[in-house]
Amino acid sequence: MVNITEKIEQIQQELARTQKNKATEYHIGLLKGKLARYRQQLLEPGPGGSSSAGQGFEVAKSGHARVALIGFPSVGKSSLLSKVTKTKSEVAQYAFTTLTSVPGVLEYEGAEIQVLDLPGIIQGASEGKGRGRQVVSTARTADLILMVLDATKPDSQRAILERELEAVGIRLNKERPNVTFKLKQTGGIKVTFAQPPQKLDEKMIASILRDYRIMNADVLVRDPEVTVEDFIDVINEQHRSYIPCLYCYNKIDAVSLEETDRLARQPHSTVVSVSESLGLQDLIERIWEDLKLVRVYTKPKGSKPDLEEPVILRLKRSTVEDFCNTIHRDFKDKFKFAMVWGTSVKHSPQKCGLGHAIEDEDVVSLFTRG
Amino acid sequence: MSEEQREEIDILESIYPDEIEIHSETSYSINLSLDTVPTRLLVVHVQYPRDYPEVVPILDIAVGDHEQDSDEEEEQRAVEQPQFTYDFTSSDVAELKASAKETAEENLGMPSVFAIVSLIKDAAEQMYEDRIKDMELARMKELEIAEEKEQAKFRGTPVTAESFAAWRTKFRAEMGWDQKKERPNGRLSGKEIFERGVEEEADEEEDED
């Protein structure tokens, strides 16, 4: 096998060398497409190869959501983990080959949030090292990435980690590009733009697809701001993860209040001192908000709802049907209707069907047949 | 063409056998390779007026194209690649031309092209060195400023439990984090409805069972 790492290096050098202008636009697009493909090959264990990176070592997901800690060594990840989470002894049975410590559980607002400390840096992952692959595949399963940074270190630490995550297909605080891409058997390449594109054109799309040996496909670009990078992400869809990221600056006790204020104003950022227990409550609040969990309170017929023990749903999977499924797999077969109190309905209470989307802090009563 | 002119060209041809290009009996150019790393080229064009050396020669200076190094040479050079390189600008060339003209005028009456070309070479090499020095100084200054900025974050108000608490209160107020989340038409959440005891019961409930 030709060394993929070398190929990647070559393309990166060529990209760095090539001046960006109208004439080189397509060439650059193609290079970026190739780069994405080689990076992908690195992350996939070779066919029949020594794929120790099996799924078997994955840490079992527990609780309502998973937060992955990422950061350089010594930024304070394990200190943070031991301060804000409880370690559950049961999880210690798993093989934590990818982890530097046992996952902890953060309990908040009735939800159990699993917090994992991923090894120092994903470095090596984008270079195809076996362990790195496991780390990446674990990181992908996170509902939120908590990037722990050292407030006493230069800003570049953040960019380095962002680049690493970018290289393995993880997109932070970014929406999936609004492009529909359908592979076809025949018919050639058909490209439709819902609005005149600002950063892309048909020729670019066609040449990238050709490079991927895709001859037949329908492409519908809805968002005029979609870039070449976005489009390459769409083709590599199954290897891309769009994950919210919260940047946590630790050790603010070692910098000035003015610097603390500056860091707190960075996008998606929060400031803490783990050792001095400063800002931890705010950090937990921000984690909670970014996870966008939905608390639903169950009201038994004729009595008050239990406002202490909510059922926790994900924002994107929070219909009445999802709620029924948390009770029992077959519950929805008996379902007749739900009465809902809260912000998701015009008038409280309101009779709703399975498809109704529940919002945070709604109270729900379920009515069943016979 | 005068005898003096022909003699000077002969001498120059022996001094610059590879560098000189004769264009006509009274005009030629000399390709100067400067002793800089990497090598920079200047082309000095000389044209004799009929009365030269009683009048100054017509001079022009141009920046030559970089020599295409062979791969081997390039590889060799890469090891000793300096941190900064510089390309002469048109104003540098104008400056060199002005000093060349001065030398020409000082030497009025005698053949002066060798003196002029030597001067151009020395002046250009000195200029190159100065420019690189300026760049190095600027870079050092930049690093100092960056380092100073990096250090600045350790000075100022210390972060203590008290100073942090005061900052936090102000910061949260500024961000509007302590206000209850705005809900459309002041609607209450389901939890709030029951906490305040303002719920309406479901009519349907009685119909059930």
Ligand SMILES: Nc1nc2c(ncn2[C@@H]2O[C@H](COP(=O)(O)OP(=O)(O)O)[C@@H](O)[C@H]2O)c(=O)[nH]1
């Ligand atoms: N000044 C300061 N030091 C801290 C803070 N949190 C952790 N540390 C120190 O940073 C070092 C590394 O912490 P650790 O949790 O092991 O980092 P990890 O390698 O990211 O897990 C330890 O010496 C901690 O005592 C903090 O808030 N302020």
